Amino acid sequence: MKKYFALALAALLGLAGCSNGTSEVSDSATTTTSETTAQTSSIEQQASEPLTVYLNDFDAIIPDLFKEKTGYDVEVVVGNGAETMSRISAEASNPQWDVVWLDSMYDIQNLNSEGMIMTDVEVDNAANLTDEFASLVPSDKSFYPTGAHAAGVIVYRNDVWSEEDAPKSYDDLTDPKYADAIGMADPGVAAPAYPLAAYFFDEKGMDGGMDYFTTLFENGLKVYPKNPQVVEAMASGEISIAMLQESNAYSMLAEGEPITIIWPEGGAAASTRVAAICSQTDQPDVAKAFVNFLLDPEVQQALINTGDEGFFTPSVDGVTTKEQRDASAPLAIADVVFGAENEADIKAWFADYSAQ
Amino acid sequence: MRNRDNRISTIVFAILVLLVLLPLLAVLFQIVCPGLDLAKFDLSNLSILGDVFARPLWRKAFLNSLALAAGTTAVALLVAGAMAWIRTQYRFPGAKLLDLTAWVLMIIPSFILAQGWVYFSAGNGIAKAWFGLSWMSDYVFSFPGLVTVMTLCKWPMAYITIKTALEWEPIRLMHAAHMNGASAWRVWKDIQLPLMLPALCSAAMLIFMDTVGDYGLSSTITAVYSFPTLPYTIYSAICNSPARFDMAGVLSLCLMVLIVLAMFIQYKAMGSKRYDFLDNGTRKSEPRELTKGKTVVITLIAGGFCIIALGVPIGSSLIMSFSSAISIEGFSFTLENYQSVFASDSTLLTGIAHSLGLAVIAAGIGLIIAFCCAYVLTYSKSPLKKAIDMTTLIAMAVPGVVLGVGYIFVWNQKWLVPLGLHLYGTPAILVLAVVAAAIPLINRVLVAGMAKIPESLMTAAEMQGAGFITKIRTVMLPLLHNSAVSAVLSAFGGSIFNLAITTILYPPNWETLPVWISDSYNDLKFGQAAAATIISGICIITIMFLLERLLNMGSRKKGNAYGNNS
Numbered sequence: 069m070k071k072y073f074a075l076a077l078a079a080l081l082g083l084a085g086c087s088n089g090t091s092e093v094s095d096s097a098t099t100t101t102s103e104t105t106a107q108t109s110s111i112e113q114q115a116s117e118p119l120t121v122y123l124n125d126f127d128a129i130i131p132d133l134f135k136e137k138t139g140y141d142v143e144v145v146v147g148n149g150a151e152t153m154s155r156i157s158a159e160a161s162n163p164q165w166d167v168v169w170l171d172s173m174y175d176i177q178n179l180n181s182e183g184m185i186m187t188d189v190e191v192d193n194a195a196n197l198t199d200e201f202a203s204l205v206p207s208d209k210s211f212y213p214t215g216a217h218a219a220g221v222i223v224y225r226n227d228v229w230s231e232e233d234a235p236k237s238y239d240d241l242t243d244p245k246y247a248d249a250i251g252m253a254d255p256g257v258a259a260p261a262y263p264l265a266a267y268f269f270d271e272k273g274m275d276g277g278m279d280y281f282t283t284l285f286e287n288g289l290k291v292y293p294k295n296p297q298v299v300e301a302m303a304s305g306e307i308s309i310a311m312l313q314e315s316n317a318y319s320m321l322a323e324g325e326p327i328t329i330i331w332p333e334g335g336a337a338a339s340t341r342v343a344a345i346c347s348q349t350d351q352p353d354v355a356k357a358f359v360n361f362l363l364d365p366e367v368q369q370a371l372i373n374t375g376d377e378g379f380f381t382p383s384v385d386g387v388t389t390k391e392q393r394d395a396s397a398p399l400a401i402a403d404v405v406f407g408a409e410n411e412a413d414i415k416a417w418f419a420d421y422s423a424q
Numbered sequence: 425m426r427n428r429d430n431r432i433s434t435i436v437f438a439i440l441v442l443l444v445l446l447p448l449l450a451v452l453f454q455i456v457c458p459g460l461d462l463a464k465f466d467l468s469n470l471s472i473l474g475d476v477f478a479r480p481l482w483r484k485a486f487l488n489s490l491a492l493a494a495g496t497t498a499v500a501l502l503v504a505g506a507m508a509w510i511r512t513q514y515r516f517p518g519a520k521l522l523d524l525t526a527w528v529l530m531i532i533p534s535f536i537l538a539q540g541w542v543y544f545s546a547g548n549g550i551a552k553a554w555f556g557l558s559w560m561s562d563y564v565f566s567f568p569g570l571v572t573v574m575t576l577c578k579w580p581m582a583y584i585t586i587k588t589a590l591e592w593e594p595i596r597l598m599h600a601a602h603m604n605g606a607s608a609w610r611v612w613k614d615i616q617l618p619l620m621l622p623a624l625c626s627a628a629m630l631i632f633m634d635t636v637g638d639y640g641l642s643s644t645i646t647a648v649y650s651f652p653t654l655p656y657t658i659y660s661a662i663c664n665s666p667a668r669f670d671m672a673g674v675l676s677l678c679l680m681v682l683i684v685l686a687m688f689i690q691y692k693a694m695g696s697k698r699y700d701f702l703d704n705g706t707r708k709s710e711p712r713e714l715t716k717g718k719t720v721v722i723t724l725i726a727g728g729f730c731i732i733a734l735g736v737p738i739g740s741s742l743i744m745s746f747s748s749a750i751s752i753e754g755f756s757f758t759l760e761n762y763q764s765v766f767a768s769d770s771t772l773l774t775g776i777a778h779s780l781g782l783a784v785i786a787a788g789i790g791l792i793i794a795f796c797c798a799y800v801l802t803y804s805k806s807p808l809k810k811a812i813d814m815t816t817l818i819a820m821a822v823p824g825v826v827l828g829v830g831y832i833f834v835w836n837q838k839w840l841v842p843l844g845l846h847l848y849g850t851p852a853i854l855v856l857a858v859v860a861a862a863i864p865l866i867n868r869v870l871v872a873g874m875a876k877i878p879e880s881l882m883t884a885a886e887m888q889g890a891g892f893i894t895k896i897r898t899v900m901l902p903l904l905h906n907s908a909v910s911a912v913l914s915a916f917g918g919s920i921f922n923l924a925i926t927t928i929l930y931p932p933n934w935e936t937l938p939v940w941i942s943d944s945y946n947d948l949k950f951g952q953a954a955a956a957t958i959i960s961g962i963c964i965i966t967i968m969f970l971l972e973r974l975l976n977m978g979s980r981k982k983g984n985a986y987g988n989n990s
Binding site: 128143144146147148149150151153154155157158159161162164172175178254256257262290291292293294296297299300301303304305306316319323324325411412415419420421422423424 | 460479480481484485542546547548549561643648650652660662663664665666667669749750751754769829832833836837838848849927928933943945946947948
């Protein structure tokens with residue numbers, strides 16, 4: 069009976085094509101079609117339509133840069149990390165994207181688990197990857213890292229805290245003397261804030277992670293939706309210490325705000341930007357060309373030189389980072405499988421605890 | 425007559441199902457069928473409905489939204505009623521400033537007003553840095569402060585609705601009461617106030633629904649002061665990874681329950697009485713002259729109110745647009761923000777053009793559909809009347825972000841491709857969604873206007889041989905002129921800045937104004953966001969002012985044709 073009800077409602081919604089069975093058939097058919105397309109159509113034929121890339125940064129320079137490098141057109145759809153992942157989920161039955169390029173490695177890993185991204189992607193420029201980043205490429209070669217940035221450097225107002233009194237490590241933040249002074253972005257909303265939270269849960273275990281944040285919450289930790297709001301709170305003096313995405317921290321410095329940036333001992337929790345190809349794309353070769361393009365040292369240098377989010381550690385050799393950035397800039401990246409598998413639980417715990 | 429009404433009702437309802445109910449159903453269906461995957465269909469998933477009061481975040485969001493909407497409704501109704509009263513009853517310098525302020529506030533989206541209030545009230549804001557008002561931050565970022573800011577943003581809808589109702593006086597009844605010795609207070613209390621009940625209820629519903637479903641203001645203020653609301657939590661559920669469409673469905677259901685409760689209270693308050701007092705015993709109200717002292721007091725009250733409601737947020741944005749720093753304490757004058765907005769690689773002007781186009785289409789199509797809706801709701805005996813009423817109200821309360829995601833589910837079907845109806849990824853889907861969002865507001869304002877036109881006037885026209893179209897053209901439209909202009913202009917203004925829907929549905933490389941401003945704000949380019957707000961605001965207000973003059977030209981030429989005891 070309930071099946072009939074479901075079918076009737078689905079028919080009303082026009083969603084019968086989304087049923088699981090159909091979806092499987094559709095997926096395999098599409099995969100077959102993609103393979104056939106790849107075999108029978110040249111890259112030029114595939115490139116007759118622009119490649120659609122979902123991304124959250126560098127939208128201003130990528131189209132021209134890709135056209136200049138490869139001659140192919142690309143259409144970018146920009147949104148923050150969460151909005152983009154939401155769009156991908158909503159489009160699951162009929163994806164409109166060819167490549168996704170976000171600083172949300174754990175989300176992309178989850179897309180991989182759901183069979184939504186292409187595996188065994190081989191690109192020539194993968195050889196340029198540094199050892200650190202090559203180790204992040206999954207064995208099924210479903211995505212490639214294009215860089216990583218600190219999701220949470222420690223930033224403090226130097227007109228409030230002296231160098232001696234200021235925190236030097238993440239553990240220092242639990243000191244009661246910093247009560248009501250600390251803020252961070254919401255891991256459930258801001259793309260870089262989840263890798264930051266995941267780092268603690270990975271490093272200290274689930275219980276240890278909860279204990280760490282419980283201590284911070286009891287000490288008056290303030291959670292803001294996104295990093296720009298953390299910046300506002302720092303600038304207004306509402307908080308005087310923050311775990312802040314590095315690009316925002318360096319922007320504050322450039323704005324002349326009275327802050328000091330600390331790269332925590334043991335490395336700053338990092339967010340890794342990765343690129344993956346949709347398993348249902350009908351432009352697999354152009355999509356691979358795009359991923360290959362992102363792993364080109366010249367391209368990564370251009371991103372660092374001209375992009376809004378140019379503060380990051382490049383994933384390939386032969387690229388110079390921004391001068392203002394700490395020369396060593398140690399990064400600590402939470403395990404990809406751990407981060408992906410526990411994402412929903414960590415975010416739910418965090419959201420509920422911060423609401424109390 | 426009955427058949428024609430039924431036909432209109434059926435068409436209207438079918439359009440509303442397509443534009444509103446289907447996308448909404450697609451989201452709600454997620455509760456029992458996550459991912460719209462029939463293999464996962466399970467009615468036991470309904471148990472997550474109970475989580476609304478179990479999970480701390482959801483419980484807090486529900487209670488916060490209820491308290492904020494109820495508080496704002498009560499305060500804004502009082503404020504708007506008082507302002508509408510002094511505007512229609514008394515003559516004082518700058519009376520039109522109230523109208524202008526109301527119009528401008530209705531055009532400006534809540535997220536921009538909220539940005540202005542944040543620039544003003546934040547710890548490093550204008551209030552503290554320039555005026556030494558260090559208490560402002562603590563006050564604005566508290567529950568009473570949020571109610572105050574919400575009231576200052578939402579009062580115009582109630583003001584326009586109440587003012588429209590106050591434009592006509594049941595003069596014959598008032599004379600009769602005066603002749604029987606009733607005081608001016610008694611006449612107001614026993615005659616004018618009860619006859620205003622539909623307008624007051626309508627105004628209260630508008631404020632309640634607009635507040636309870638407001639995403640822009642609550643999310644912007646929430647960024648500074650932790651105050652989770654239902655729309656913000658719905659946004660968080662949808663724009664999250666993994667996306668929780670089932671949670672969004674549950675929370676949307678909560679929003680609808682709140683609205684149904686509000687509707688129930690409205691129906692109970694109005695009962696089955698008649699309020700169609702507009703006949704030959706009514707006249708257009710004329711503002712009265714006051715003594716010089718009283719005129720000064722009223723002018724100061726109205727002027728001061730306008731300065732706080734509009735001057736503070738817009739003035740703060742104006743100041744920020746000339747600031748070289750995100751913190752007002754580090755302010756130094758610069759024109760760089762304006763230069764960057766007009767730079768050759770800036771896409772702002774394209775965004776403005778796209779948003780204007782969208783708004784014109786939405787207001788035009790929305791007016792036609794909403795007029796039919798209002799006609800059915802006011803005069804028809806169709807069995808679909810209640811369903812249509814409910815659907816338009818639901819459409820008003822459903823947050824744009826939910827409607828947007830629902831549109832993806834409905835219009836991104838593979839089988840629609842050969843039919844040429846695969847609208848996702850094209851501007852057409854934005855048009856549909858923005859029309860859906862515009863209909864309820866136009867409809868509410870028109871319903872309030874139509875409630876004053878007795879059916880006997882329509883019947884009289886029919887008996888004189890007037891057909892349906894003639895009846896509408898010669899009787900209804902002239903009497904509804906003010907309401908229609910109000911409705912269209914407010915829908916036009918609201919559509920230009922529809923942030924939630926355009927964020928979710930905008931096609932690749934199709935810039936829109938609200939997304940441009942919001943992105944700049946989120947990228948910490950406060951000065952640029954503020955400069956874009958000022959430039960686009962001036963463009964849009966100028967266009968709307970000209971439009972208002974144009975649309976009211978006919979009615980001005982007719983002078984007091986309807987005002988002379990018609």
